[in-house]
Structures are given as structure tokens and as C-alpha cells.
């Protein structure tokens with residue numbers, strides 16, 4: 001595995017309505033150690049809306065307000081990343097994309113060229129949805145789908161989703177104590193890809209279904225996906241650095 005897309009959701013990055021500096025620092029430290037092992041990392045990060053909300057309290061139930069909050073928060077989020085990567089003498093960069101950019105061959109190629117130059121120069125591309133021209137992330141998805149498309153179009157070997165859950169279970173582990181985690185999973189059935197999902201806080205709208213849809217898309221396109229905890233990075237560290245799977249779910253066929 002050489003090129004890895006890591007997606008971090010707003011649940012993981014946010015604590016008490018603010019970006020958690022500790023969690024961001026752990027994530028950046030992980031990315032720095034992956035770079036030391038010659039891996040190329042593309043980060044897909046949510047968190048712009050919650051960053052913006054720390055500066056201006058707009059009602060988040062109204063989508064245009066969320067767009068405005070994302071516009072306020074995105075530069076703040078990047079500033080935090082720049083500061084954290086700076087501690088490792090690393091540069092990061094911002095790429096704002098919409099799903100429709102990736103529908104266009106020409107625009108995908110343009111973005112890919114820029115990403116290749118960034119990666120060749122050891123700069124971390126940090127991708128987010130451009131919330132002012134597209135609202136998919138704000139309405140549903142929390143970047144799960146965007147990150148799958150990023151992994152596919154920019155030739156990653158695997159997508160890693162760092163979530164508030166440490167894997168994919170046979171039923172919702174927050175509702176059922178006897179839920180069992182899948183260590184590996186292949187193609188998903190229709191039901192698991194369409195079941196109703198309930199967002200479990202005001203910042204995140206994804207839920208497990210959008211992660212499963214991302215997994216399915218990647219499996220159909222010959223790629224893999226790994227779902228692991230973003231709160232405790234030990235599973236993802238041992239998987240990516242030592243090549244040992246202790247926890248998390250590996251989707252592959």
C-alpha cells in the first residue's frame with residue numbers, strides 16, 4: 001500500500017462543539033509517521049462547519065447558514081492543520097472539491113495533476129467539499145462518498161475512514177450489546193446499503209450507510225476500504241504501519 005486516503009469525520013474532530021486540538025494533533029502525528037514510511041497520504045477532513053460555529057452562532061438547521069459557517073470555518077480549520085503539520089516540518093494544502101468536479105474527466109485530471117505535484121513534494125493535500133457550491137456533505141454524507149471518489153480517481157490503494165465507531169458490526173452496536181464486529185467484509189447486500197440512517201448529532205449526517213455505500217463503490221472498482229476508530233488510533237496505526245490488523249473492518253474482495 002503506497003497511496004492512502006484518510007477520511008476523518010466531524011464526530012471525531014469535534015468535541016463540545018469545537019475542533020479537538022488533541023485529536024487533530026494525534027491524526028497529524030499519525031500522518032507524519034506514515035510519511036516516514038514512504039506512504040503518500042491524502043486527507044479528507046470535515047470540521048469546517050463546527051469551526052465556523054465557534055466564531056458565529058448561526059442556526060445550523062438552515063442549510064445556507066451551514067454553508068456560511070463552512071465558509072467561515074474552512075480557513076480556520078486549515079490554519080489549525082498548518083500549525084500542527086508545521087510542528088513536523090510538513091506542509092499541507094487545501095483542495096475544495098464537489099462530487100460534480102469528479103464527474104468531469106477534465107476537472108478530475110486537473111485536480112489529479114495538482115495532487116501528484118503536491119504528493120511528489122511531500123505536501124499533504126487536505127480535501128473537503130466546497131460547501132458553498134455543493135451541499136451534499138451538509139445534507140448527507142459527511143464526506144464519506146466524496147472520500148471514496150477521491151480514493152478511486154486519485155489512484156489510492158485504500159480508503160481509511162476514521163469514525164466514531166471502531167468497525168462495522170452485524171447490527172448497530174450502540175443499540176445492541178451483543179453486536180459482533182466484522183473483521184473483514186466483502187460486497188454488501190442491498191438492504192444494508194439502503195437502510196434508514198439517523199444522524200446522531202447536529203454536526204454529522206453520515207451514519208454507517210454512507211460508509212457502506214463508499215465501501216461498495218470501492219469494492220466494485222477493485223479497491224479496498226478500512227473502517228476504524230478515530231478516537232483511538234492504535235488500530236489504524238498497527239494496520240498501516242506494522243501490517244497487523246488488531247481491530248477495525250477491512251472491506252475487500
Ligand code: ADP
Nearest residue numbers: 009011163164165168169171172204206207208
Ligand atoms: P462519523 O461521524 O464518525 O463519520 P457516524 O456517527 O455518522 O460516523 O456513523 C457511525 C455510526 O453509525 C456509529 O456510531 C453507530 O451508532 C452507527 N451504526 C449503525 N449501524 C451500525 C453498524 N452495523 N456497525 C457500526 N456502526 C453502526
